[in-house]
Amino acid sequence: MMPTETYDYIVVGAGTAGCVLAARLSETPEVRVLLIEAGSAEPLDLMAVPAAWPALMGSNADWADRSVPQEGAGGMVIPLPRGRALGGSSSINAMTFLRGHRSSYDAWEKAGATGWTYDELLPYFKRSENLTGVPGRDPRYRGMEGPLRVAPAARPHPLSEAFLKAVRQADHPITEDFTSGLEEAFGWEDLTIVDGLRLDAATAYLRPVVDRPNLTLVTDALAHRLTFDGERCTGVEYGIGERRHSARATRETVLTAGALGSAQLLMLSGIGPEEHLREVGVEPRLNLAGVGSNLQDHPFTGVVYQSSRPVPPSMGNHGEVAGLIRTDPALDGPDVQLQMVDVPLREDTLPGPAMDQGYMLMVALMRPFSRGTVRLTDATPGNALVVDPRYYTDPRDVDALVHGLRTVREIGRTEALAEWRGEEALPGADVQDDEALRAYVRRNIRTYAHYSGTCRMGTDDGAVVDPQLRVRGVEGLRVADASVMPTIVSANTNATVFAIAERAADLLRAR
Ligand SMILES: Cc1cc2nc3c(=O)[nH]c(=O)nc-3n(C[C@H](O)[C@H](O)[C@H](O)COP(=O)(O)OP(=O)(O)OC[C@H]3O[C@@H](n4cnc5c(N)ncnc54)[C@H](O)[C@@H]3O)c2cc1C
Incomplete structure (x- = not known):
């Protein structure tokens, strides 16, 4: 073991959240910050190229988890990509930049996350982004000075333009600013693409400040577990290759290892459901039953069309326009996202058009009722996780997607898409009744990789962090991802x- 290093703050995981936190906390010169990341400091060449993002799946920047067989999806094992790099998942993701509809954050407040409504989060949304010069962005709602430059597609794909015309023909509303979170409509998405290149969290926030003398970044470094003195978290043990290191935080340790990684680290450190921890050989320290539960994600399906002519290659991220709909008027907000995808995307084993011979009208579940879990396989840091998203175990999720499939079929048959439209390849013209469409949803499943909720904020016994993001029952430890x-x-x-x-x-600086 190397001698213990001491910092004010330790931030574990340099993904989207970790890059923001390390950059913001180290703005104060006398505060020493350590940022620990399992992935490499060197970006892969393909990360910069927006259209190449699917090729990053399975690269060394992907943890490449897999689900356990999904009973709601015919027993399929679903690939679960997850970033392992400076910038984390923002370095391999699809670059769509959208806030949730305001009803999503108002639901947080109702769930006990006091102070996290849309209006209360608005200053922080604005602080992160910069839309200077982008038409139609209202400075009351959109940021003009943040590190993250975002904008809609600079060289839109012709299918994206045709889709928006089709949406209009199918009588859906169109908005100029779809990202604001205020609209239940269709429009151009803002994208984390600048001058044709991906802008990830590391490039926007971290790389410009990485030379600060009070900021230490260690990469290729796997956090093994947290250390404690009584009820206080004192820091982290981590490994770089065979070498073991330990770091001490005099103020706080913050977990930003993502929805799978942060739950994993808490459980490896003895914080989690006691019975499970004992089963896998981890000595329980604090029985926090909620750790690793409440896993939520956005699975998707869609209608795949053969195109009547070759589809030109994308200069963007393959998905530039989208919309939000409500599948049940009784809901208090939209629950399904519809999107034009300029390739015939589908579950890998399903037959369909060649990549330049089709397109997909995607239907993604935004407010799943199903809840999953992430658990340890054993007590060894870095070992594969047992991830059970339990996709579609609540039948209401499948029904919402069936409604979405019917809606995109209406859009898909409009005049505006006639010049592109060939046969419906999936599910196929003969798949019409609810039962057949439900079966199709369960067969053609992929995921957006939006894992969330495993250390949920709240005040009830199942909550893992309080509304100040402090792990309940522990001092000096927060989760912020x-x-x-x-x-x-x-x-x-x-x-x-x-x-x-x-x-x-802000919460850390105010303590
Ligand atoms: C393929 C893909 C496509 C996506 N597309 C989009 C999109 O288009 N738009 C969108 O809004 N969202 C998208 N997302 C989701 C979005 O990128 C994530 O929700 C977001 O980046 C999560 O941020 P985070 O900070 O919580 O975690 P992450 O960004 O995943 O960061 C966690 C970091 O912690 C590190 N880490 C984990 N465990 C340890 C450990 N033990 N020791 C050290 N380091 C560790 C990881 O290597 C990683 O770098 C996509 C995600 C993926 C994977």
């Missing part, structure tokens, strides 16, 4: 994680 969401938001999760981390920086 996608895991703290009480319920997953009705949008791709990255923008929300930026806001959570911006807010966490």
